[in-house]
Amino acid sequence: MPGTKRKQALRRPGRPPAGKAAEDVRRELVEAAKQLFAARGFGEVGIREVARAAGVTPGMISYYFGGKQGLYEAMLDDVFEGLIARVRELGAASPRTTAPLEALIQMYIATISSQPWVPALLLREVVTAGPAARARFVERFARRGLPLLQALFASEVQSGALRAELEPRLAVLSLAGMSVFPFLVHPVMGKVLGYELDDAFAKRLADHTTRLFLDGVRRRAEAS
Amino acid sequence: MPGTKRKQALRRPGRPPAGKAAEDVRRELVEAAKQLFAARGFGEVGIREVARAAGVTPGMISYYFGGKQGLYEAMLDDVFEGLIARVRELGAASPRTTAPLEALIQMYIATISSQPWVPALLLREVVTAGPAARARFVERFARRGLPLLQALFASEVQSGALRAELEPRLAVLSLAGMSVFPFLVHPVMGKVLGYELDDAFAKRLADHTTRLFLDGVRRRAEAS
DNA sequence: CAATTAATCGATCGATCGATTAATTTTGGG
DNA sequence: CCCAAAATTAATCGATCGATCGATTAATTG
Numbered sequence: 404m405p406g407t408k409r410k411q412a413l414r415r416p417g418r419p420p421a422g423k424a425a426e427d428v429r430r431e432l433v434e435a436a437k438q439l440f441a442a443r444g445f446g447e448v449g450i451r452e453v454a455r456a457a458g459v460t461p462g463m464i465s466y467y468f469g470g471k472q473g474l475y476e477a478m479l480d481d482v483f484e485g486l487i488a489r490v491r492e493l494g495a496a497s498p499r500t501t502a503p504l505e506a507l508i509q510m511y512i513a514t515i516s517s518q519p520w521v522p523a524l525l526l527r528e529v530v531t532a533g534p535a536a537r538a539r540f541v542e543r544f545a546r547r548g549l550p551l552l553q554a555l556f557a558s559e560v561q562s563g564a565l566r567a568e569l570e571p572r573l574a575v576l577s578l579a580g581m582s583v584f585p586f587l588v589h590p591v592m593g594k595v596l597g598y599e600l601d602d603a604f605a606k607r608l609a610d611h612t613t614r615l616f617l618d619g620v621r622r623r624a625e626a627s
Numbered sequence: 628m629p630g631t632k633r634k635q636a637l638r639r640p641g642r643p644p645a646g647k648a649a650e651d652v653r654r655e656l657v658e659a660a661k662q663l664f665a666a667r668g669f670g671e672v673g674i675r676e677v678a679r680a681a682g683v684t685p686g687m688i689s690y691y692f693g694g695k696q697g698l699y700e701a702m703l704d705d706v707f708e709g710l711i712a713r714v715r716e717l718g719a720a721s722p723r724t725t726a727p728l729e730a731l732i733q734m735y736i737a738t739i740s741s742q743p744w745v746p747a748l749l750l751r752e753v754v755t756a757g758p759a760a761r762a763r764f765v766e767r768f769a770r771r772g773l774p775l776l777q778a779l780f781a782s783e784v785q786s787g788a789l790r791a792e793l794e795p796r797l798a799v800l801s802l803a804g805m806s807v808f809p810f811l812v813h814p815v816m817g818k819v820l821g822y823e824l825d826d827a828f829a830k831r832l833a834d835h836t837t838r839l840f841l842d843g844v845r846r847r848a849e850a851s
Numbered sequence: 852c853a854a855t856t857a858a859t860c861g862a863t864c865g866a867t868c869g870a871t872t873a874a875t876t877t878t879g880g881g
Numbered sequence: 882c883c884c885a886a887a888a889t890t891a892a893t894c895g896a897t898c899g900a901t902c903g904a905t906t907a908a909t910t911g
Contacts, residue, residue: 416890417876446670580808619843641906
């Protein structure tokens, strides 16, 4: 098509005419990085693609975050901050619930369900990360949340609500696995097992998990 | 150290002196690919590194597998084949066990424990894969193993061993999550929770998982 | 023993990567 | 009103990627 070449309104360099910008660019880059890195991993996604998804040019990544690695870490920080804020809410909201384990499971699954790509992102970080990133993860996240959980289990054991011989460490691992796994494998198992990651599923999963975790799957004598 | 430079027994091109070769190179490349791709992901590992780990030159990857992608898929095939062989063994070995669920959990965790990098590899594949690879995974793996599991659960429900209102799909997800999760997060949680992926841990985890899955964590009346 | 095949290497290709630079424009403070 | 600083683009850099090629050599075949 001769002569039909779009003029493209060629954007010349320079500061854009006011608006808000700056903090917007940061946020949009972090958001695009979340989606893309969570879906395909750090190495599979280039800065050009992230920049395109955020509606800016690749240079902005170096300008604002010092490079691809810096954007990745800023994105992780953003995710962590959101998560520990959630945990803090939970700790503050219910000083002494009558059923703390039930509340914990409900909150935990609801949190995951509201942003189901987080487990994949964290797990990728956990499995892939080098020693430095691993230490960072442990320090920023695991070391803060785990003591709370372990204390809760210990208290429940002491109050007689849980079996005395229960190992708190294993219980924590089991509970986390039960809660997270369905979201992790949904891309593959969703079709096979027939479930979607909507609110209804989250509700059913939370109920099922609570019941299974507390009472197991075995059938009991009819008369309790 | 001047003059101490290793002569390295420089390998010149050409057909290697008989032996077996060929199949060796294939196997060593697949093995190196397993380790490296499982540990760091497809995008983070270059063919040069895989070839170096396998003791051959990068060209061999194209020669034998048609390229990096071909090596990756051959490696996945290798892993899948090993896993379904295990499942078939289990199905054939115990035609009618008295405690099929206990046997299943023991076998499942033992299998994972013997090659703890497999869950990370599969999960990466599941989370990362595009539609094509996803369909391949489902067809080769999920569609074959899941019916067996669901049938087992259904039979246990019908025989009265399990609660009637138990959802088999959710039970499968929970059990798989409980079993796999501790191995997935070990790189990070191992230090924090203090556990190593040795046989002793696998044994304790299997016992704990069996008990928790069947009976839950809640304390019961002393006299049953 | 000549010809062919299998297997491997070193070198190099074009593409793409992340990062940097130069040019350009608007903003905001004096 | 001017000018330094901030913000952005286009262009480009060197490095590295995966892939491929020609050369080489041992084994096999006829």
